[in-house]
Amino acid sequence: MTSLRDGRVIVVEDLVVAYGTAVALDHVTLQVGAGEMVALLGPNGAGKSTLANALAGLVEPASGTVRVGGRAALIPEGRQLFPDLSVADNLALGGWRSGERDPSAVYDVLPRLAELAGRRAGVLSGGEQQMVAFGRALMSRPSVLVVDELSLGLAPGVTADLAAHLAGLNRSRGLTVLLIEQNARLAFELCPRAYVLEAGRVVAEGESAELAGDPRVAGAYLGGSVA
Amino acid sequence: MSAFLTYLLNGLAVGCAIALIASGLVVIHRVTGVVNFAQGTFAVVAGLCTSSLLGLGLPHGASEVAAVLAAAVTGLLTGLAAVGRPGTTPLSSLIVTLGVGVLAYAVEIVLWGDQPRSAPGLAGSVTVAGARIQTQHLLVIAVTALAFAALALFFGRTYLGKALTACASNPYAARVVGIDVRRMGLLAFALGGLLGGIAGVLVTPLRPISFDTDVTLIVNGFAAAVFGALTRPVVTLAGALLLGVAETMAAGYGYGSHQLEIALGLMLVVMIVQAGRRSALSQESA
Numbered sequence A: 001m002t003s004l005r006d007g008r009v010i011v012v013e014d015l016v017v018a019y020g021t022a023v024a025l026d027h028v029t030l031q032v033g034a035g036e037m038v039a040l041l042g043p044n045g046a047g048k049s050t051l052a053n054a055l056a057g058l059v060e061p062a063s064g065t066v067r068v069g070g071r072a073a074l075i076p077e078g079r080q081l082f083p084d085l086s087v088a089d090n091l092a093l094g095g096w097r098s099g100e101r102d103p104s105a106v107y108d109v110l111p112r113l114a115e116l117a118g119r120r121a122g123v124l125s126g127g128e129q130q131m132v133a134f135g136r137a138l139m140s141r142p143s144v145l146v147v148d149e150l151s152l153g154l155a156p157g158v159t160a161d162l163a164a165h166l167a168g169l170n171r172s173r174g175l176t177v178l179l180i181e182q183n184a185r186l187a188f189e190l191c192p193r194a195y196v197l198e199a200g201r202v203v204a205e206g207e208s209a210e211l212a213g214d215p216r217v218a219g220a221y222l223g224g225s226v227a
Numbered sequence B: 001m002s003a004f005l006t007y008l009l010n011g012l013a014v015g016c017a018i019a020l021i022a023s024g025l026v027v028i029h030r031v032t033g034v035v036n037f038a039q040g041t042f043a044v045v046a047g048l049c050t051s052s053l054l055g056l057g058l059p060h061g062a063s064e065v066a067a068v069l070a071a072a073v074t075g076l077l078t079g080l081a082a083v084g085r086p087g088t089t090p091l092s093s094l095i096v097t098l099g100v101g102v103l104a105y106a107v108e109i110v111l112w113g114d115q116p117r118s119a120p121g122l123a124g125s126v127t128v129a130g131a132r133i134q135t136q137h138l139l140v141i142a143v144t145a146l147a148f149a150a151l152a153l154f155f156g157r158t159y160l161g162k163a164l165t166a167c168a169s170n171p172y173a174a175r176v177v178g179i180d181v182r183r184m185g186l187l188a189f190a191l192g193g194l195l196g197g198i199a200g201v202l203v204t205p206l207r208p209i210s211f212d213t214d215v216t217l218i219v220n221g222f223a224a225a226v227f228g229a230l231t232r233p234v235v236t237l238a239g240a241l242l243l244g245v246a247e248t249m250a251a252g253y254g255y256g257s258h259q260l261e262i263a264l265g266l267m268l269v270v271m272i273v274q275a276g277r278r279s280a281l282s283q284e285s286a
Helices: A048-055 A087-094 A104-109 A112-116 A126-138 A156-173 A184-190 A208-213 A215-221 B002-032 B039-055 B062-083 B090-112 B135-157 B159-169 B171-176 B181-203 B214-227 B233-252 B256-285
Strands: A008-019 A022-033 A037-041 A063-068 A072-075 A144-148 A176-181 A193-198 A201-207 B125-128 B131-134
Touching: A008 A048, A008 A176, A022 A037, A022 A048, A022 A176, A022 A201, A037 A156, A037 A184, A048 A063, A048 A072, A048 A144, A048 A176, A072 A126, A087 A112, A087 A126, A087 B159, A104 A112, A104 A126, A104 A156, A112 A126, A126 A156, A144 A156, A156 A176, A156 A184, A176 A184, A184 A208, A193 A208, A201 A208, A208 A215, B002 B039, B002 B062, B002 B131, B002 B135, B002 B159, B002 B181, B002 B214, B002 B233, B039 B062, B039 B090, B039 B181, B039 B214, B062 B090, B062 B181, B125 B135, B131 B135, B135 B159, B135 B181, B135 B233, B159 B171, B159 B181, B171 B181, B214 B233, B214 B256, B233 B256
Parallel strands: A037 A176, A037 A193, A072 A144, A144 A176
Antiparallel strands: A008 A022, A008 A063, A193 A201, B125 B131
């Protein structure tokens, strides 16, 4: 894995992103180390997806810097598949940057995708589509995976299955993960460290256990109970 | 009966030329969301180039290929003007393509003058079941069949074709996986130019081409493309064939001065019936 300095693979410094006059990210600074799993929490409209897009190079910063060591792959919010193409084609297009066309390695990690290979992506269930989005991101052979709302619209069992795959890849391959989630329990369970983003600003950061114990964070994201 | 068959076969050939124009519109619209009103210009450029190159003594084959490539380059330049700047909306791009069409008039008049030009095609005719059809018409049908088969293979079997389909299907997701959507849009315009160019070199031996022939070509092509909802090549082909046959029948049975109006009226009726059936089906399934 290509790290930037001090073993960090994501370095965001003083990042400002604006859509016209609306400021989506307001001087955001965060860092993620190589092989870390870090969560980013926040309510709707906090700027989480904008940060994900900035990390994937899809939006231009107004000011500040975004640096990623190695290749970052994004699993976007709402899966964002190519619904008219087959699962195999979706996966193959995931290898556009890496030049990888053969999905065998992805089938080894997510065997269910091999069974779905010939099906049109648009007719799959939400969980299956999320798995395709996961596999498509892996096809680019990323060193950093940015996951925008892994659990959105999925049954708890499906989410747990995907989360287990994510944790497994982090352990076995040292894949760095930035998990953007509204489900704070899942995020704190998976990621030892987290940031909280509100109205485009980082309002809290630290160890997940500490954040979960913070009454303000617990009140806003854990339904008032301390995990 | 043989007159009917003659009109039918000739109509199919006319429809095939319309289908090539329309397929260019569909390819560009599918990938970029832009309705390209300069599509007829590509055919005119190719037709006028063929006429000049043959006039300069270049052999058949080489002249037509060079003319089609010139149309593809015109398509690419139109694409650069229409979608080359990131963030251009499809509506703005549509206006740009109209502007390109008008600009092309000036360039074509400077280069070729305002008089219609023609080019020799395949001579002779063949008789099929008592009906006589020009050999050039058979060539139009054969080339169109090949072009549509090649398009189907390109979009259905090749990685690049699937990347183009991906851009049409979900441009944001295409950017997520690293596809340069703008570059794909330019490729679509070049492909549209190529298809328009093929139509141009095939049609020029059948009817003289001048700088403003693009209007007739785009009206027919647009009608067929709309028939296929600007996204479905096979339905577009069916619409173009219907249009071509209707126009030729109208002309053959003595309504030559109103052939376009009759054909477009027929298309309108078919589309209204189609819309009515779709509406009934969606109400039943609701």
